[in-house]
Amino acid sequence: MQEKHPYCPLPVTPMMPVVHCSSRLQAQWKTGAIGKRLEECGLKLNLQKSAIVDCKDSRRPRRMYTSSLPFCYTFRPRGAKNRYGKLFDSFLPAVSLEATKKMLRTIKSWKLSRQTTASIGELAARYNPILRGWLNYYGHFYKSALLRVFDRFEAALVRWARRKYKKLLRHPGRAFQWIWRVARRQPQLFAHWRAYGWAGGRAMGAV
Secondary structure, rough: OOEEEEOOEEEEEEEOOOOOOHHHHHHHHHHHHHHHHHHHOOOOHHHHOOOOOOOOOOOOOOOOOOOOOOEEEEEEEEEEEEEOOOOEEEEEEEEOOOHHHHHHHHHHHOOOOHHOOHHHHHHHHHHHHHHHHHHHHHHOHHHHHHHHHHHHHHHHHHHHHHHHHHHHHHOOHHHHHHHHHHHHHOOOOOHHHHHHHHOOOOOOOOO
């Protein structure tokens, strides 16, 4: 079950340990105490993947301190809607720029356009475990921040279709439409199509 703390609207989940504090001094003291306790257990706190961040949003406009966790999430004020549909700033995490760049490099390393002997179903079976893992880890908060990654994957699929089918080679628009038609027929084929309701690079209902 997700919990919230009065000092910060960030949900606490098993995948992201969060310690809420009322001041920077308290946060620094708790960081040291946690590090000491881990050492007693034969473990070590990874300071590169730990940070003190400011839960700043529209209710707490005073900026005390900010930071981010570059290896996974970046914390900053982001647009959100309340239950009445009104927009406001809320302190929310999303996938970091560094993590996004790493995923984009991974997609590039797959060289999808050269895998013309494979069917689109085989590509889905090959890469869905990775795409699903990214969604489960980085898409837990502010899922729309991952759209850049899946846009790149969609573009790679279009290049693959152009090389696989001669009638699409000189027609990128037609190749995009071909992917779109596959998505319409098989919306569950790729993990990100299932997650976003995508059809050929068009995301619907991402939050």
